Amino acid sequence: MTWLDLEADDPFGVHNLPYGVFSTDGTGPRPGVRVGDFVLDMAVLEDPSCTGPSLNRLLAAGPKHAASVRERLQELLTDPAHRGRAEPRLYRLADVTLHLPIEIGDYVDFYASEHHARNVGRIFRPGADPLTPNWTHLPIGYHGRSGSVVLSGTDVVRPRGQRRDPDAQGPVFGPSTRLDIEAEVGFVVGAGSVLGRPVPVDEAEQHLFGVCLVNDWSARDLQAWEYVPLGPFLGKSFATSISPWIVPFVALEAARLDPPARHHPTLPYLTDRPGGALDLRLETRWNGHLVATPPAAALYWTPAQMLAHLTVNGAAIRPGDLFASGTVSGPGSDELGSFLELTEDGRRPVTFPDGRTRTFLEDGDEVVISATAAGPGGTVVGLGEVTGRILPAPAPTNP
Amino acid sequence: MTWLDLEADDPFGVHNLPYGVFSTDGTGPRPGVRVGDFVLDMAVLEDPSCTGPSLNRLLAAGPKHAASVRERLQELLTDPAHRGRAEPRLYRLADVTLHLPIEIGDYVDFYASEHHARNVGRIFRPGADPLTPNWTHLPIGYHGRSGSVVLSGTDVVRPRGQRRDPDAQGPVFGPSTRLDIEAEVGFVVGAGSVLGRPVPVDEAEQHLFGVCLVNDWSARDLQAWEYVPLGPFLGKSFATSISPWIVPFVALEAARLDPPARHHPTLPYLTDRPGGALDLRLETRWNGHLVATPPAAALYWTPAQMLAHLTVNGAAIRPGDLFASGTVSGPGSDELGSFLELTEDGRRPVTFPDGRTRTFLEDGDEVVISATAAGPGGTVVGLGEVTGRILPAPAPTNP
CATH class of the missing domain: 2.30.30.230 (Fumarylacetoacetase, N-terminal domain)
Known part of the structure; x- marks a missing residue:
C-alpha cells in the first residue's frame, strides 16, 4: 500500500x-x-x-x-x-x-491483426485473396516516419495529397476526404542491439521496455493511390499520436496470454514461448461516443515475434525505437480498430446518439483511444489514452 | 587559388x-x-x-x-x-x-528513375505494366531504416531471412542468395520545417543542404517475398551505406540541368523550375572492375520535387533527414544502377577480365560507387565514393 x-x-x-x-x-x-x-x-x-x-x-x-x-x-x-x-x-x-516521452530512432508499423488484414485486403484488393501469401508466414511491417510521431493531444492537420477517385483516369489534389484512425499498441525498445546480430525471439524480452497506445492516423484516399508498389507513405506520414505514459512490460505480467492458434507452424526463428501475447482491451471514442473495443488479445503475432523478425536480417535496434502492432481489430463488428472497417469502407455510417452520422473524420472531430489490462491481484493496469482532434487542411499556398 | x-x-x-x-x-x-x-x-x-x-x-x-x-x-x-x-x-x-557525418532523423528512399522502375517492374511483376499507374504522377517513395545507415567502408553482413523459391509453396529461411546493390544519390536536409506546413517546390532549395552517394544494399529474394502489400522492409533494412563527404548544393550549380521531358504535366504542387536536375556521373566498380556508369541526369523527378512531395501532406523535415533518389539507371545497358538490372535478373552473368563471373554478390565481394560532376570554370566536383564489402551471414543461433 x-x-x-x-x-x-x-x-x-x-x-x-x-x-x-x-x-x-x-x-x-x-x-x-x-x-x-x-x-x-x-x-x-x-x-x-x-x-x-x-x-x-x-x-x-x-x-x-x-x-x-x-x-x-x-x-x-x-x-x-x-x-x-x-x-x-x-x-x-x-x-x-x-x-513526448521518447526520442524515437526508427518507427516500424506492423500489420499483426489477421482480422484487420483480411478486412483491409477485401477493401483495397477486391476479388483477390484478402490475405497475401506471405501474411501467415511473417509479421508484415514497414517503416513509418519517426519525425511525425507526436504526443497525445497534439492537433492533427488534415493532410492534402493526391488521390484518384473511382472511375477517374488520373489523380486530383486536395485535402484527404477519407481520413481515418488506426487503434494500435506501441512497443518501446529499451536496450539496443548491434548491427549484423539478430535478436532471437527468446532474447526479445531483454529489449522490450514498455507499451503505449498509438493512433496511426491514415488518409485512405492518399494511401490507396500511392501504396503500390512500395507501400504506404504520405497516407500515413503526416501524424502518428502516442499516449504519454509508457507502461513497463513487467507491470503487464498478469495480462499475458497465448496468441490465437496459428494456421500452420512458423519458421523456427519465429517460434515463441507460451504467454507471448497481451490481453489489452482498447476502447475507441469518436466525439465522446464509444464506437469500438479492439482486443489486443486477437493479434496473431506477438511483440517478441515482431522484434525477432525486425532484426533477423541483422538490423540493429536503438533505445527509443518504437514499433507498433498495426490496427487492432477483433472478429466482432464492434471490435474494429479503424473507421475504414467500422463503416465498411464508408458504406455503413456510424450514427451518434444525437443523430449525427460519420463515415470518415470531419474537421473538429476528436478521437480518444484508451486501454486497460488486468494487473496483479485483481488490480487494473491503466494505459491511459491517446487523443487527437482534426484541424482543417491548410489553405493552398501553391495551388 | x-x-x-x-x-x-x-x-x-x-x-x-x-x-x-x-x-x-x-x-x-x-x-x-x-x-x-x-x-x-x-x-x-x-x-x-x-x-x-x-x-x-x-x-x-x-x-x-x-x-x-x-x-x-x-x-x-x-x-x-x-x-x-x-x-x-x-x-x-x-x-x-x-x-557518419549526420545524425539521420528519417530516411526516405524514392524510386525516381523511370528506367529503373520499368526494369524492376518487368522483373517483379511479369505480365503487368512495368510502371504502376501512379508512377508518372508522383515521386514514389517509402521510409527506410535510419538506424541502418552506415558510413562508407563499413562491412555489410549478408542478411538472413525468408524467401520463397520459384514454384515452392511456402518460404524457406537462410542467407540471402540474391544480394544486390542500388547506386543512388542522397540528399541531406538542412533547415527543418514545421509539422502541418508543406514545403513548396519553390522553397525546397532553402532546405536542401547537400548531396552524398548512397548504396542501398538490397536482398532481392527477401524483398520479393515480403513487399506486397506494405513495401520493402527486411530486404533493405540491414544496411544502407553513404559516402563520407556531403557536397553542398551550391558547389553543384554548374551541374544543374533540366530533367527529362515529362510524359504529361504534373500536378501544380510538383511543378518545378528549369535546371532542377543534377548531372552527376556515377561509376560502379565490382571487385575493382567498372561495371556501370549510372547517369543521375536521367532521373525523372528532381530533389525539389521529391522534397515537395514528401512534405505536401504536412510531414515535417528535420535537419539531418536523408532522402535518396532510388537506384539511378539510364537507358543504356551499361548505365544500370543495380545488379538485378545489370544481369537481367541473374540470367546474364557479368564476366570480370580474369574470367570469374557474377550474378549477385558473393561473400568477400567489394563494391565502390563514385561520382563526379562539372564544377565552375571547367573544374570537376568530386563526390568521393561509397564502398562496402560483403561478410558471410552469421551462423544460425536459433536454427
Whole structure:
C-alpha cells in the first residue's frame, strides 16, 4: 500500500508506475513516473539514467537497471519512511505539461491483426485473396516516419495529397476526404542491439521496455493511390499520436496470454514461448461516443515475434525505437480498430446518439483511444489514452 | 587559388569543399571540410554551428549561415594571410578517422528513375505494366531504416531471412542468395520545417543542404517475398551505406540541368523550375572492375520535387533527414544502377577480365560507387565514393 491518498483500485497504483516526461513552470522536461493522478519527479532517485529530456537514458540502461529503478520507486511510494523525501517531488497531473516521452530512432508499423488484414485486403484488393501469401508466414511491417510521431493531444492537420477517385483516369489534389484512425499498441525498445546480430525471439524480452497506445492516423484516399508498389507513405506520414505514459512490460505480467492458434507452424526463428501475447482491451471514442473495443488479445503475432523478425536480417535496434502492432481489430463488428472497417469502407455510417452520422473524420472531430489490462491481484493496469482532434487542411499556398 | 599544394584540376579544390566528420588519435569526432587530400578542422572558425559530433548543428543553422561558413572557409584557404591560422588545423586524410557525418532523423528512399522502375517492374511483376499507374504522377517513395545507415567502408553482413523459391509453396529461411546493390544519390536536409506546413517546390532549395552517394544494399529474394502489400522492409533494412563527404548544393550549380521531358504535366504542387536536375556521373566498380556508369541526369523527378512531395501532406523535415533518389539507371545497358538490372535478373552473368563471373554478390565481394560532376570554370566536383564489402551471414543461433 502506498502512503499516497489513492483508491485501492486506481489503475495507476504502484503496481503500474508508467514512465513519462513532464515539465513544470520554469523547469525543463524530465522523466517522471505516474502514480494515481500525480507525477513523481524521478530526479528524486538521483540516478543519471533518470535525467535528460526523454526516457532514452533509462531505456539504454537495460532491463536490470530498469528493474532496480522500478523497485526503488515502489519502495519510495510505499514505505512511509520515504514520504518526506518523495512528497516535495510530487506534482498534480493537472499542474504539469507532458512531453513526448521518447526520442524515437526508427518507427516500424506492423500489420499483426489477421482480422484487420483480411478486412483491409477485401477493401483495397477486391476479388483477390484478402490475405497475401506471405501474411501467415511473417509479421508484415514497414517503416513509418519517426519525425511525425507526436504526443497525445497534439492537433492533427488534415493532410492534402493526391488521390484518384473511382472511375477517374488520373489523380486530383486536395485535402484527404477519407481520413481515418488506426487503434494500435506501441512497443518501446529499451536496450539496443548491434548491427549484423539478430535478436532471437527468446532474447526479445531483454529489449522490450514498455507499451503505449498509438493512433496511426491514415488518409485512405492518399494511401490507396500511392501504396503500390512500395507501400504506404504520405497516407500515413503526416501524424502518428502516442499516449504519454509508457507502461513497463513487467507491470503487464498478469495480462499475458497465448496468441490465437496459428494456421500452420512458423519458421523456427519465429517460434515463441507460451504467454507471448497481451490481453489489452482498447476502447475507441469518436466525439465522446464509444464506437469500438479492439482486443489486443486477437493479434496473431506477438511483440517478441515482431522484434525477432525486425532484426533477423541483422538490423540493429536503438533505445527509443518504437514499433507498433498495426490496427487492432477483433472478429466482432464492434471490435474494429479503424473507421475504414467500422463503416465498411464508408458504406455503413456510424450514427451518434444525437443523430449525427460519420463515415470518415470531419474537421473538429476528436478521437480518444484508451486501454486497460488486468494487473496483479485483481488490480487494473491503466494505459491511459491517446487523443487527437482534426484541424482543417491548410489553405493552398501553391495551388 | 589556394595556398595549399593542390593541382588546379583537383576535384576537391576550394570550388567543392564538402563537409564530413573526422577524428584524430585521442580526440572526438568533429566537423571538418575536405580540401584536396586534407581535412580542415572546422573548429578553426570558432563557430558554434561547426561543433559537435555531427554536421547537424550546421544543417540546422539554415542556408544563410551555411553560405557564410562556406565563404569563410574559402577565404581561409585562399588568402595567404590566413595560412598561419589554418595550417595547424589541417590533417592529411590518410591520418584521420572518418565518421557518419549526420545524425539521420528519417530516411526516405524514392524510386525516381523511370528506367529503373520499368526494369524492376518487368522483373517483379511479369505480365503487368512495368510502371504502376501512379508512377508518372508522383515521386514514389517509402521510409527506410535510419538506424541502418552506415558510413562508407563499413562491412555489410549478408542478411538472413525468408524467401520463397520459384514454384515452392511456402518460404524457406537462410542467407540471402540474391544480394544486390542500388547506386543512388542522397540528399541531406538542412533547415527543418514545421509539422502541418508543406514545403513548396519553390522553397525546397532553402532546405536542401547537400548531396552524398548512397548504396542501398538490397536482398532481392527477401524483398520479393515480403513487399506486397506494405513495401520493402527486411530486404533493405540491414544496411544502407553513404559516402563520407556531403557536397553542398551550391558547389553543384554548374551541374544543374533540366530533367527529362515529362510524359504529361504534373500536378501544380510538383511543378518545378528549369535546371532542377543534377548531372552527376556515377561509376560502379565490382571487385575493382567498372561495371556501370549510372547517369543521375536521367532521373525523372528532381530533389525539389521529391522534397515537395514528401512534405505536401504536412510531414515535417528535420535537419539531418536523408532522402535518396532510388537506384539511378539510364537507358543504356551499361548505365544500370543495380545488379538485378545489370544481369537481367541473374540470367546474364557479368564476366570480370580474369574470367570469374557474377550474378549477385558473393561473400568477400567489394563494391565502390563514385561520382563526379562539372564544377565552375571547367573544374570537376568530386563526390568521393561509397564502398562496402560483403561478410558471410552469421551462423544460425536459433536454427
